[in-house]
Amino acid sequence: EVQLVQSGAEVKKPGESLKISCKGSGYSFTSYWIGWVRQMPGKGLEWMGIIYPGDSDTRYSPSFQGQVTISADKSISTAYLQWSSLKASDTAMYYCARRNHDYGDAFDIWGQGTMVTVSS
């Protein structure tokens, strides 16, 4: 079964660092782009950036450039989203999703989401 499994919910304080993960299985992880999407409480979907695990080519939305770092470890089929200094406004659900060229580059498989809560 093709799936993306994300790491569990996190509760952090402002200023702390965080790295969440997204592990792919059931397919060739290095052959598909993985994107990250933010959903703030009660709000819509925002695309943050995307990485190609095969060569770690990474693109960011201007809205998130410099605010987060996207990376991948192809040896363990895992993509990451990390913050060096969290803010309360980073409180959100974060989804990873696979971009599939067979479906017109749609995000066809989504992770279950990782809830990040930043509060003092």
Place this chain on the structure above:
Amino acid sequence: DIVMTQTPLSLSVTPGQPASISCKSSQSLLHSDGKTYLYWYLQKPGQSPQLLIYEVSSRFSGVPDRFSGSGSGTDFTLKISRVEAEDVGVYYCMQGIHLPITFGQGTRLEIK
């Protein structure tokens, strides 16, 4: 950035009745490769988004045929021929022709 504008933002539909959602993009989504990079997603309550339609009108695997997509250029429509209770949630259009990828604001569908 390409702005995606959905209307309406909410709709309430009686089971068995049709529903329609419009999505307009600020630029054409037709690529020089001939494909149009417009997708529709449904986010059911408490769940991750799920792909319904890709390239304007192609249904993703397992999507019921009561869902259909149409449109071209900058104007697109998602139609549900006969709404069922399981269709509740928020529908998003998304463009993938240019980075940054952008989503519409979402349309909340509820059942009367």
